Amino acid sequence: MSDTIHIPVLRMGQTYRSLDTIKFAVAGHSLEISVANSGLIRRDLQHLARAGASLRAIPCNTLVGYCEKAAELYLHGNLPWGDGDRLQSPADYVAALSQLTGLPHSLGRANMGKVHAAMSNIRAVIAGLTRGMPLELFDRGVVRQEGLDINFFPQTESLGVLLPSNSPGVNSLWLPALVMKIPVVLKPGREDALTPFRIIQAMIAAGFPKSAFGFYPTTHDGGDTLLFGNGRAIAFGNDTTLKKYAPYRHIQVHGSGRSKVLVGDDSADQWEKDLDVIVHSISANGGRSCINCSSVLISRHRDALADALARRLAAIEPLPREHPDATLCGFANTAIAKGIDERIDELLKVPGATDLAARYRQGPRLVEMHGQTFLRPTLIVCDDLQHPLANTEFMFPFASILQVPQADMIEQIGESLVVSAFTRDRDWSAALMTSTNIERLNLGPYSTMRVQWEQPHEGNLFEFLYRRRALQGDLPSA
Amino acid sequence: MSTTHTVSSAQTALDAWTREMIAWHFSPDTGSDYWLKWAETAGWNPLKEITCFADIAKKFDHFDDDVLRDEQPERFVPRAFAGRPYNIFETGGTTGMPKQRVGWEDYKVDYEEFSDHYGPDFFPKGTNWLMVGPTGPRRLRLAIEHLANHRGGSCYFVDLDPRWVKRLIGMGEMAMARKYQEHVIDQAAAIIRHRNIQCMFTTPRLLENLAERMSLVKAGIKGVFAGGTTMTPQYVRFVVEEVLEGQINFAPTYGNTLMGLAISRKLQPADNYSITYYAPQPRAALRVVNPDRPSELVAYGEYGRVELTTMTKEFFVPRFLERDEAIRRPPCDEFAWDGVGDVRPFQSLTKTIIEGVY
Numbered sequence: 055m056s057d058t059i060h061i062p063v064l065r066m067g068q069t070y071r072s073l074d075t076i077k078f079a080v081a082g083h084s085l086e087i088s089v090a091n092s093g094l095i096r097r098d099l100q101h102l103a104r105a106g107a108s109l110r111a112i113p114c115n116t117l118v119g120y121c122e123k124a125a126e127l128y129l130h131g132n133l134p135w136g137d138g139d140r141l142q143s144p145a146d147y148v149a150a151l152s153q154l155t156g157l158p159h160s161l162g163r164a165n166m167g168k169v170h171a172a173m174s175n176i177r178a179v180i181a182g183l184t185r186g187m188p189l190e191l192f193d194r195g196v197v198r199q200e201g202l203d204i205n206f207f208p209q210t211e212s213l214g215v216l217l218p219s220n221s222p223g224v225n226s227l228w229l230p231a232l233v234m235k236i237p238v239v240l241k242p243g244r245e246d247a248l249t250p251f252r253i254i255q256a257m258i259a260a261g262f263p264k265s266a267f268g269f270y271p272t273t274h275d276g277g278d279t280l281l282f283g284n285g286r287a288i289a290f291g292n293d294t295t296l297k298k299y300a301p302y303r304h305i306q307v308h309g310s311g312r313s314k315v316l317v318g319d320d321s322a323d324q325w326e327k328d329l330d331v332i333v334h335s336i337s338a339n340g341g342r343s344c345i346n347c348s349s350v351l352i353s354r355h356r357d358a359l360a361d362a363l364a365r366r367l368a369a370i371e372p373l374p375r376e377h378p379d380a381t382l383c384g385f386a387n388t389a390i391a392k393g394i395d396e397r398i399d400e401l402l403k404v405p406g407a408t409d410l411a412a413r414y415r416q417g418p419r420l421v422e423m424h425g426q427t428f429l430r431p432t433l434i435v436c437d438d439l440q441h442p443l444a445n446t447e448f449m450f451p452f453a454s455i456l457q458v459p460q461a462d463m464i465e466q467i468g469e470s471l472v473v474s475a476f477t478r479d480r481d482w483s484a485a486l487m488t489s490t491n492i493e494r495l496n497l498g499p500y501s502t503m504r505v506q507w508e509q510p511h512e513g514n515l516f517e518f519l520y521r522r523r524a525l526q527g528d529l530p531s532a
Numbered sequence: 533m534s535t536t537h538t539v540s541s542a543q544t545a546l547d548a549w550t551r552e553m554i555a556w557h558f559s560p561d562t563g564s565d566y567w568l569k570w571a572e573t574a575g576w577n578p579l580k581e582i583t584c585f586a587d588i589a590k591k592f593d594h595f596d597d598d599v600l601r602d603e604q605p606e607r608f609v610p611r612a613f614a615g616r617p618y619n620i621f622e623t624g625g626t627t628g629m630p631k632q633r634v635g636w637e638d639y640k641v642d643y644e645e646f647s648d649h650y651g652p653d654f655f656p657k658g659t660n661w662l663m664v665g666p667t668g669p670r671r672l673r674l675a676i677e678h679l680a681n682h683r684g685g686s687c688y689f690v691d692l693d694p695r696w697v698k699r700l701i702g703m704g705e706m707a708m709a710r711k712y713q714e715h716v717i718d719q720a721a722a723i724i725r726h727r728n729i730q731c732m733f734t735t736p737r738l739l740e741n742l743a744e745r746m747s748l749v750k751a752g753i754k755g756v757f758a759g760g761t762t763m764t765p766q767y768v769r770f771v772v773e774e775v776l777e778g779q780i781n782f783a784p785t786y787g788n789t790l791m792g793l794a795i796s797r798k799l800q801p802a803d804n805y806s807i808t809y810y811a812p813q814p815r816a817a818l819r820v821v822n823p824d825r826p827s828e829l830v831a832y833g834e835y836g837r838v839e840l841t842t843m844t845k846e847f848f849v850p851r852f853l854e855r856d857e858a859i860r861r862p863p864c865d866e867f868a869w870d871g872v873g874d875v876r877p878f879q880s881l882t883k884t885i886i887e888g889v890y
Contacts, residue, residue, distance in 0.1 A: 072766050073764070073765040073766035073769055073804065073805060074764055074765075074766040074767075089766070091764075091766055091767050091770055093737075093740040093744075093767075093770055093774075093775070094770055094774070096740070096744055097744065097774060100744065278706070282706075282710070298704070301707075302707075
């Protein structure tokens with residue numbers, strides 16, 4: 055048996071070994087990943103109709119069953135590593151993922167749990183996205199609700215997704231598309247081809263047709279091809295990605311989250327009670343998610359809360375990747391860690407900001423430990439939201455903390471993916487619910503990382519893929 | 533086609549040609565104003581000190597191609613050609629003031645040699661050609677037409693302006709760049725559908741786009757000659773297997789306005805689609821040099837920067853460092869001198885480069 059594991063391109067189900075490859079070393083094996091050229095992707099996209107037909111041939115309820123079965127296979131099963139006979143156990147996957155992305159095993163398993171939950175709760179997810187419409191909508195295109203025929207039709211033959219490498223959990227976002235009978239065309243992140251490949255293998259093993267899956271590790275050019283060659287596409291990235299694709303309606307861009315905790319007037323005095331939730335919001339999943347809190351706004355007691363938060367965050371130390379309590383991620387690319395560290399130090403020279411965690415942590419922010427490069431948690435106390443460190447985010451537990459009058463918070467926070475507003479104030483809650491700059495709103499002392507399957511996640515995928523049509527006249531009986 | 537040279541006889545011919553060309557370009561009766569004036573201030577005499585090709589690398593500095601932007605082209609006209617009208621050719625995708633060179637017959641010589649390298653059926657003789665790519669002030673447009681004529685056919689043209697494409701991409705106008713590309717492909721597809729075309733020159737990217745519109749095999753295309761951008765082994769495999777459906781002859785080339793045309797050796801299974809190009813020696817010679825110490829060649833099988841020396845009666849360019857890097861490859865049965873393999877933009881692994889736009 056060869057020691058090299060090869061992850062192929064999946065050309066709508068057909069495996070293909072490219073002559074262009076990226077090579078990694080994991081767990082004593084060399085891991086080789088095929089890289090697709092953009093022309094190859096364009097050619098395959100011409101045959102999407104076939105992929106869609108293979109899904110349409112299966113009742114939606116059956117696809118839901120496949121998805122639930124795939125959840126178990128993904129979490130517990132031995133699945134193909136690549137195009138050879140070698141099988142990957144969950145432990146193999148977590149260990150390799152850790153080596154490629156820096157994610158400690160504990161967080162790798164936690165992310166597996168997230169993906170598993172998204173798959174096993176697929177009925178609730180779909181119901182949440184469609185506001186409870188029966189699954190037969192995807193079989194017939196029409197359902198009857200409250201005496202009205204409701205017709206939805208797909209706006210695209212496929213969903214293209216440019217995935218990131220920072221957090222495997224984001225793969226849960228594209229999963230419902232398959233159950234909604236829309237094939238997926240995926241470009242994995244450079245360091246995390248393993249997760250989407252494992253999910254695809256689980257779904258195929260559970261019964262989904264191979265031809266419904268395109269898996270194209272590729273270049274930037276190939277990524278653009280994928281975004282523009284699919285009728286609907288999702289891209290993950292930073293502010294630059296957002297700016298680049300913002301003009302295109304068919305592309306949904308998930309840029310920086312800038313998620314926040316807002317502590318209202320009625321909760322500010324009891325900040326100590328909510329401290330755990332804020333620490334979780336900032337540091338869960340290694341601080342890598344766009345739904346991690348990157349700013350805390352409180353209307354009074356800023357300094358007391360900041361001091362307590364800084365102590366708690368500073369106590370989070372790098373641990374070996376296999377350690378069960380490890381919560382900090384190493385950086386697979388040390389230059390990125392160094393760049394972030396230097397950037398923060400540079401911006402701290404702008405008056406009005408202090409790294410309070412520096413007072414309590416055991417050494418510098420950037421540290422080499424346990425054979426990896428880490429950034430230790432950082433809390434910046436800012437005097438106002440205009441400071442360049444006040445409303446930004448980095449790929450580790452990083453947050454700013456500010457004192458802002460409650461009345462000014464909504465206006466000042468800017469675009470925020472998640473806001474957890476710690477309040478029971480009815481008027482302020484109403485104002486938050488009608489604000490236009492918050493994508494997901496948690497009312498009450500809940501972590502920004504909270505996931506409720508019945509609610510849409512980062513945009514409603516159903517509404518992105520399907521559109522309602524006015525249907526009038528005589529509908530032929532089924 | 534196999535070479536008639538041995539490595540040794542090719543070297544001897546290159547050295548003899550070097551002496552002849554140095555005598556031509558640095559003699560007051562035949563040389564150009566630019567090189568004669570250059571020699572006056574060089575502090576050494578090429579006529580005496582260049583006795584073989586290796587001396588070029590020892591004595592000349594690297595040619596600065598900005599000279600071709602700054603100087604009037606007529607300064608490069610050899611006195612032997614005084615009074616003969618000439619062509620002015622510009623380099624490919626340059627923006628701003630273009631780099632220009634003068635020429636008379638060089639392109640015909642290059643393309644006849646290219647034609648002769650292939651048999652009568654590779655690009656069927658007597659059939660028509662279509663060129664889809666940059667025409668305008670480029671040598672390529674005349675060269676392809678000459679190639680078609682030399683093989684007994686005519687040539688149709690569809691223009692693509694790479695300077696405009698680069699500008700669109702630079703402005704972030706990706707959608708407009710795609711529309712322009714579609715406009716070019718629309719025209720090419722129309723010509724192929726309505727005229728009897730069996731041979732094509734185009735860039736790899738346009739070839740792909742065209743084949744997304746139609747089966748080139750079913751359209752009757754027999755041979756494709758392509759060049760202009762990087763072709764990785766995977767890319768070549770993709771073109772051969774899928775774009776050309778394994779049924780159309782494919783001649784990848786490497787070239788530019790300064791060099792002429794480097795032909796690729798026939799792909800063998802052992803190559804695994806890795807292409808090696810050979811300069812039209814002795815008129816032009818390519819070396820693969822150490823980027824940090826450009827006087828040294830890299831070892832066979834290693835990447836280095838491509839260095840070009842062009843020596844024809846019409847034009848002399850010593851030791852021009854191309855913006856490309858390549859693997860140094862040994863002579864083969866088709867060419868008795870070093871080749872350059874898997875050419876890609878210089879330092880492409882560390883820089884962002886707008887490439888493959890046309």
